[in-house]
Amino acid sequence: MHSRDPDAIVVGAGPNGLTAAAYLARAGLSVLVLEAEQEPGGAVRTREVTLPGFRHDLGAAFFPFGQTSPALLPLDLPGAGLVWRHAPIDSAHPAPDGTCASIARDVEATARSLGEDDGPTWRRIAGWHARTRERMLDALLSTPPALGAMLRFGPLNLLRLAQVVLSSGRGFATRTFRTEAARRVVPGLALHTDVGPEDPCGAIVGFMLTLLASSGGFAVPEGGAGAITRALLRRVEEGGGGVRCGARVEQILVREGRAVAVRLAGGEEISARRAIVADLAAPTLYLRLLDAGVVPARIQRAMRRFRQGFGTFKMDWALDGPVPWSHEDAARAAVVHAGDSLDDLAAFTRQVRAGALPDHPYLVIGQQSLVDPTRAPAGRHTLWAYSRVPSSIDGGWAASRERFADRVEARLEELAPGFRRRILARAIWSPDDLEAMDANLLGGDLGGGSADIRHQLFFRPVFPYFRYRTPVRGLYLGSSYAHPGAGVHGACGRNAALAVLEDEG
Numbered sequence: 001m002h003s004r005d006p007d008a009i010v011v012g013a014g015p016n017g018l019t020a021a022a023y024l025a026r027a028g029l030s031v032l033v034l035e036a037e038q039e040p041g042g043a044v045r046t047r048e049v050t051l052p053g054f055r056h057d058l059g060a061a062f063f064p065f066g067q068t069s070p071a072l073l074p075l076d077l078p079g080a081g082l083v084w085r086h087a088p089i090d091s092a093h094p095a096p097d098g099t100c101a102s103i104a105r106d107v108e109a110t111a112r113s114l115g116e117d118d119g120p121t122w123r124r125i126a127g128w129h130a131r132t133r134e135r136m137l138d139a140l141l142s143t144p145p146a147l148g149a150m151l152r153f154g155p156l157n158l159l160r161l162a163q164v165v166l167s168s169g170r171g172f173a174t175r176t177f178r179t180e181a182a183r184r185v186v187p188g189l190a191l192h193t194d195v196g197p198e199d200p201c202g203a204i205v206g207f208m209l210t211l212l213a214s215s216g217g218f219a220v221p222e223g224g225a226g227a228i229t230r231a232l233l234r235r236v237e238e239g240g241g242g243v244r245c246g247a248r249v250e251q252i253l254v255r256e257g258r259a260v261a262v263r264l265a266g267g268e269e270i271s272a273r274r275a276i277v278a279d280l281a282a283p284t285l286y287l288r289l290l291d292a293g294v295v296p297a298r299i300q301r302a303m304r305r306f307r308q309g310f311g312t313f314k315m316d317w318a319l320d321g322p323v324p325w326s327h328e329d330a331a332r333a334a335v336v337h338a339g340d341s342l343d344d345l346a347a348f349t350r351q352v353r354a355g356a357l358p359d360h361p362y363l364v365i366g367q368q369s370l371v372d373p374t375r376a377p378a379g380r381h382t383l384w385a386y387s388r389v390p391s392s393i394d395g396g397w398a399a400s401r402e403r404f405a406d407r408v409e410a411r412l413e414e415l416a417p418g419f420r421r422r423i424l425a426r427a428i429w430s431p432d433d434l435e436a437m438d439a440n441l442l443g444g445d446l447g448g449g450s451a452d453i454r455h456q457l458f459f460r461p462v463f464p465y466f467r468y469r470t471p472v473r474g475l476y477l478g479s480s481y482a483h484p485g486a487g488v489h490g491a492c493g494r495n496a497a498l499a500v501l502e503d504e505g
């Protein structure tokens with residue numbers, strides 16, 4: 001150990017790794033972030049991948065937590081140069097029958113979109129959310145069991161949430177809303193993860209995303225998602241921390257039960273004086289980076305059986321104009337969801353679970369350039385979309401990627417006739433491509449493991465290591481594989497940093 005060695009090493013410069021580093025640096029620790037790729041950001045990066053002048057978000061693109069997460073707010077990212085932009089509508093859910101349910105930050109705009117049948121119900125839900133949002137996010141994003149935050153949220157509010165938690169997406173939607181258009185919203189948003197409409201206790205994921213779309217909104221960072229990474233980096237560097245790219249950690253070295261150093265590809269060893277925070281996939285950490293002798297057999301077994309979420313198939317387009325949506329709401333929305341009905345979403349989920357290529361893909365479609373003109377040359381547009389797919393398919397993804405990309409475009413064409421004529425270029429990211437871009441996206445899973453209720457809270461990523469600590473002293477897990485999971489909220493990283501600071505006095 002040298003006096004030059006950092007107090008803390010963070011492995012991985014995704015948003016959670018950078019948030020952990022920023023908190024540790026602010027607390028006065030010297031911090032070194034080691035990142036395998038040539039640039040920081042993990043799944044939060046922006047690059048020209050189709051044509052010059054078209055800037056595409058490689059992974060995450062819409063940030064409901066950006067202006068609401070209690071982990072990010074103290075870092076004041078706008079003060080570090082981040083500018084948020086919003087579309088008039090946050091989430092549009094059109095169908096070929098001409099109906100469209102839309103969620104906006106404006107409660108009355110949403111109520112109008114849901115009509116006389118469901119508008120009054122929405123006003124009640126939105127009113128409750130407005131009264132409880134901050135306390136709810138605090139409870140949701142804090143280190144479990146977060147008893148203090150739960151108490152502040154209040155027993156009646158917990159009871160109300162428990163009713164949602166106990167429902168499937170279909171059960172909640174049919175009980176709460178009258179029209180098919182409104183009913184497809186919550187289960188449609190749940191499929192950002194691997195939770196289908198019929199899954200027991202599946203409603204909560206889509207419900208939370210619906211609430212967040214209506215309050216934080218599906219916000220778009222000016223200049224691209226990479227602007228979030230730049231702002232986080234600035235906070236790390238202001239605290240005296242640094243990031244070294246092209247530094248893939250291949251081993252975490254443990255002496256006398258304590259994590260003391262990392263070994264990089266190429267053999268270099270770097271010691272950490274006080275802690276190592278892993279912004280890594282839990283199975284990678286426990287099965288590959290740690291010596292089997294320091295990981296209890298039970299944890300190894302759990303990691304071998306670890307349930308990843310669905311794979312992701314992502315596309316980017318350069319367009320010579322906006323998407324010609326049939327429904328006007330979709331033309332004003334940051335995000336559009338393609339999923340015609342509860343039955344359509346359920347059939348899609350069954351096909352993915354059966355390992356088949358979905359024949360009518362559910363899509364999350366992002367229109368960043370509608371609100372951020374820096375993304376494309378004047379008059380032109382970018383488009384971003386993903387579907388959930390099996391991580392691997394018969395014959396491999398290389399053989400099917402173009403065919404499935406055509407299917408995605410056909411799906412868009414149903415909702416926006418003439419869409420294909422606007423395409424100047426396209427880029428395709430199969431699950432394999434996504435994992436090659438960011439090693440945490442195992443099998444193209446964007447969620448840090450399944451979002452199923454059995455993998456949440458005390459079971460994320462494995463009991464009893466749900467409080468960011470691991471069986472190895474001085475080693476912490478601060479990635480989306482820890483509670484509360486996927487999304488750019490920084491909570492996994494912040495909570496891991498707080499565990500370090502607590503242990504280090």
Ligand SMILES: Cc1cc2nc3c(=O)[nH]c(=O)nc-3n(C[C@H](O)[C@H](O)[C@H](O)COP(=O)(O)OP(=O)(O)OC[C@H]3O[C@@H](n4cnc5c(N)ncnc54)[C@H](O)[C@@H]3O)c2cc1C
Binds near residue numbers: 037279
């Ligand atoms: C296609 C896609 C779309 C998404 N859309 C959204 C969205 O719109 N909104 C949203 O909030 N979230 C979205 N997400 C999810 C969000 O991006 C993730 O939840 C978030 O990035 C997780 O952050 P993280 O820091 O835990 O991990 P990551 O962002 O995955 O970062 C992990 C970092 O660790 C590095 N690393 C891995 N192994 C090593 C190693 N051995 N040594 C050194 N470094 C290593 C990786 O290179 C990477 O930089 C999306 C994700 C994807 C893939």
